[in-house]
Amino acid sequence: MKFVDEFREPELALRLVAQIRETATRRWVLMDVCGGQTHSLLRYGIEVALEDCVELIHGPGCPVCVTSCESIDFALQLAMQPHVIVASFGDMLRVPGSRESLLDVRARGGRVQMVYSPMDAVELARNHPDCQVVFFAVGFETTAPATALAALHAEQLGLDNFSMLVTHVRVLPAMEALLLSPVNRVQAFLAAGHVCAVTGFAEYDVLVDRFRVPVVVTGFEPIDLLQGILGAVQQLEAGGHCVSNCYARSVSREGNINAQKTVETVYEVADRDWRGFGSIRNGGLILRDRFERFDSEKRFATNQMNPISVVNTCLSSEVLSGQIKPPQCPYFGNACTPDSPLGAPMVSSEGACAAYFRYQWLQSK
């Protein structure tokens, strides 16, 4: 298959592995910040193949994993209201809030609908004029243009039964927060290719200069990942630090201008609570005043609930910041499994704990 097979070519992959080994004179610490990359690195055995020369740690790259517990609890509460349908991407459905997930409330009679595109949620609202449709707008800069389009479309249609619970997060401020952390171990970043396809990578220049940390824009296929890792190791060995692009077939320096304009029209940058991290300055997107009437939090303001206080034993903040690897968590694989997760990273299809459980844990048992 075009655009897939040539980037999974085993011989080329093995050559790149050999080249990375030859280049590295010490074991470098690289971080990916995209759940898709985390899963590919484990699925294709890249992490194991490079174990002796590169330590790959996995950052906060899973959008549902960093969505705050309060936002999920709010969505759960809305789903249980009469005449409300919560529409969500499939990946969010199993993620637990403080007590249960969207699938749990659906089983209790809540109305939860899985959608494949934000536009489907707008259609859902059109087809159910007697219901309020709340779309759970989750994701990084990758999904923000699509949810922004949904808001624009709803505005055009004059829908008064559509709103969005916006929890969009921005990658760059999170990378900055990681580098500022006193326990930071990251020596170079593999930047998330699909985020960069939207945002471009010009904005990484400031980060690179300030922290003297190499950033390599990297794709998702095995060859993409190996080329990204090689690029990062070469920079580290040469003592350099710049932004390089190893995913040029999808990413340009300026990014997707149309998508950026759409996002800019609908959203503005704001501080955001990240699950496991706390508040990150400029770490999220919120609806602009013009789209206030599509803001679920404002529409259902009277329904705001008191935060549920639950003692959470999950070590997701240590996992998401790369301080520990999932198998180092004392609950991994025993108290916490995909069937009974303590936290989001074990249940999301992009979560790091789920990736380790799926691709390594079963083998090591």
Next chain:
Amino acid sequence: MMTPDRIEFPTCPVTSFQHDRVMLAHGEGGRLMRKLLRERIAPAISCGNAAISTGIIENDAASFTVNDGDMAITTDSYVVSPLFFPGGDIGSLAVFGTINDLAVSGADPLWLTLGLILEEGLPFELLDRILLSIGTAAKRCGVSIVSGDTKVVPKGVLDKIFINTTGIGRVRDIGSLGSHRLHEGDAILVSGPIGHHGIAVLAAREQLGLNPAPRSDCAPLHESCRCLHNALGRDLHAMRDATRGGVSAVLHEWSEASSHTMKLRESLVPIAPNIRGACELLGLDPLYVANEGTFVAAVSRPAVTRAIEVLQNLDVSRHATIIGEVTKKQSAPVIVERLLGIWQPLDEPSGAPLPRIC
């Protein structure tokens, strides 16, 4: 206002006999129900030459004589949405699905029962299309529908129609099949490219707009299974149709039941480019996606060539190929060789795989 040529009579709340859709009364045992059975259901599904007295209309039960030998019985319920999808519909699925369960058990299908649960308000036009599909599918497989049941439930209780079929077949006397016969070294085959049904139904239900729309592999496997069984005899060890949970579910069940590890090579698993593309797009692994006309077989190593040859001679299994082997028990029940030659466990998902966000 009343005009002389259009006199309006007072309406009467008695069920009309000319409805174009299913009413609750059609399930209440009276004249309407008999009419539904006699005029719609029986003509559509009768094979005409059933050698036994049927329990469709006249009797409460079908009766038949069983000669020497073992019989197999299986039952399955069908609740697919949408009812019609490229490559099939709930009617053909309800026939082929149950026939396939018999076929992979080493039995030649003979008879089916048909349980229909209909939602009040289901248009007859839709019901007729489904019944026609059931009748056509049964004829294609040479099985008779010998007994049935029809219920109607109030609108909203279910989504249009649920179907249950029970199948009875005669077990071939040429060697038993099942996970208890799996041996270390057995080759694992699939009868064709995987993932078609699950992706076709998903694309139709969610209107994914894939062009051309993927088609379900929904098809009867009894001929393929019979030919393979006859040709291989005791060299054929086990067969399973890879329905819900896909090939992965079959291999996990075999592993659990036989205490062996199933080993497959990702590069050998046949997947059509359009299905692979859809799976890549949605973040789904084709090994977990449902099939309705594809089975997995385990055969003794010396019989592999013959098995592939037999299967490839039949249309429904013309792309049959080897994908792995049965090995002695390792740490994981199913392992798969990925790129870079690294072996990894194949996880069993908790439920249906959910598409990712980006």
